[in-house]
Amino acid sequence: MQLEKSIDNGGEEPRRWYDDACGAALALEFVGERWALLVMRELMLGPRRFSELRADLPGISANVLARRLEGLERSGIVRRRKLPPPAGVQVYELTPWGCEAEPIFQAMGRWALRSPLHDPMRPLSPVSAMLSLRTMIRGDREPLSMILAFRFPGAVFTGRLSPSGLEIERGETGAADVVFDTDPTTFVTLVHGKRPLEPALAEGRLRLEGDHGLARRFIDCFALPAKLAADGD
DSSP: OOOEEEOOSSSOOEEEOOSOOOHHHHHHHHHOSTTHHHHHHHTTTSOBOHHHHHHTSTTOOHHHHHHHHHHHHHTTSEEEEEOOTTTOOEEEEEOHHHHTTHHHHHHHHHHHTTSTTOOTTSOOOHHHHHHHHHHHBOTTOOOOOEEEEEEETTEEEEEEEETTEEEEEESOOSSOSEEEESOHHHHHHHHTSOOOHHHHHHTTSOEEEEOHHHHHHHHTTBOOOOOOOTTOO
């Protein structure tokens, strides 16, 4: 049976699947419409409410977000559930299969960041900042182990760095070796742009708790891929 789906074109006009057996073509049927991948990105670190998703995806309308969530749910990538009391609110989360897409995001990120067109000063969400750490962690990094807290406006995360990798989860930790308290853009300029900590501390854009030397060693665990030459060679 051949399936149909709709696209954003000012209405709900149906179109059919690509007539192509390639897995990449099927993937595009699932996530190829505008905003779909970014909605998935925002769910990578745990369930979110509709209002939270919309707040962290500037430019998306409520109608488009609802359609993208519905489409991802139909595809088996996202599911809805109601949190138990006292919260009692509906949230959206990735299914286990949806979570398997994280390496795809990492590969796309490393590939796209090589472009000279990448602008690191554009806004990004707290989840995007956290996922960038898992994407850009160096394979030849110093074998450190530490617990970190990342506090952004409206979002807090805990990171556990070990020689095997970096685990990140939403929520506060009770005992962190280092705490970064800042905004996502300042954070990525420090970690990926290797800007010194002192100006951000002096200007109040960064509050850093714990061992500053350990924080610098953490920052050294990450590196962006080399940029392409301007002509693409």
